[in-house]
Amino acid sequence: MKEIIFDSKRCLKCGLCSKLDPENFEFSGETKLIGGKSDDGIVFKKNINGEDKSAKLAAGSCPGGAIEIVE
């Protein structure tokens, strides 16, 4: 099982992730991990299945280091 972890504290609100991985990220002034769940309203997590190329690209390109993919 793979998981996307998005730390909103580190997000610079550049919107790049929503362009690289629009299935998982949405940006309209604020960044949202689509379908992500959070316990604290800061760190959001989402399980992903199958293809994760775009998510990895977003994680590797995020200038704030706000996105992590864990397996």
Ligand code: SF4
């Ligand atoms: S690429 Fe990173 S810094 Fe930019 S909006 Fe997405 S999570 Fe935030």
